[in-house]
Amino acid sequence: MTKSMSCPSCGAPLDIKNRFVKMVTCDFCSQVMLLKDTGLDPTGRIAKLAELPSPLYLDATGTLSGQQFQVMGRLRYQYDEGMWDEWFLTIEGDKPGWLVEDEGEYTFYHKETLTSAIPPFEKVKVGSVIPIGNRQVFITQKGEANIVGGEGQLAFTILPGEEVRYLDGNSGQEQISVEYTTDEIEFLVGRSVARSDLVVDEEEW
Numbered sequence: 001m002t003k004s005m006s007c008p009s010c011g012a013p014l015d016i017k018n019r020f021v022k023m024v025t026c027d028f029c030s031q032v033m034l035l036k037d038t039g040l041d042p043t044g045r046i047a048k049l050a051e052l053p054s055p056l057y058l059d060a061t062g063t064l065s066g067q068q069f070q071v072m073g074r075l076r077y078q079y080d081e082g083m084w085d086e087w088f089l090t091i092e093g094d095k096p097g098w099l100v101e102d103e104g105e106y107t108f109y110h111k112e113t114l115t116s117a118i119p120p121f122e123k124v125k126v127g128s129v130i131p132i133g134n135r136q137v138f139i140t141q142k143g144e145a146n147i148v149g150g151e152g153q154l155a156f157t158i159l160p161g162e163e164v165r166y167l168d169g170n171s172g173q174e175q176i177s178v179e180y181t182t183d184e185i186e187f188l189v190g191r192s193v194a195r196s197d198l199v200v201d202e203e204e205w
């Protein structure tokens, strides 16, 4: 299902790609907009991205561990030690998810609904085990990052310039990520993906 709209900032056509989309960046003028019932609401923020080497790109298709995917959008996070990208993918026959690309390492996450409270960011210590839902999560990292840019269409509203505090950890074989944003806490459960399990189709010119 796509829905045709146009950019309120520059008038370029914008096709909303699926029902999960809540935020759109115009491919032409880089204006970031929120998708509301009443239409596209410009935020006044501009999302420009410097290219980092990656096999992925906006609208890319391919397979992830054998499942067909399409890239809908991405966000770039910057922290003390560098940057990482989160690619928002739709997957055939599955919920959309986030493929995190950090210096050539890949982790694929699905968002899960929190069924219990998560301790406040300040209280969590690296090296401790915290309960999240029915999981015991070993915390391996905590930090702060800034959203420095984005492109395409995303399923939640996190704007360029926003700060995110995050926890990384694991629970058995599962990779766990918690992102505390201004409005909400995102709880993500994922798995490591070998580079060989990510096959990206050739870009069409």
Ligand SMILES: [Zn+2]
Pocket: 007, 008, 009, 010, 011, 012, 026, 027, 028, 029, 030, 031
């Ligand atoms: Zn535009």
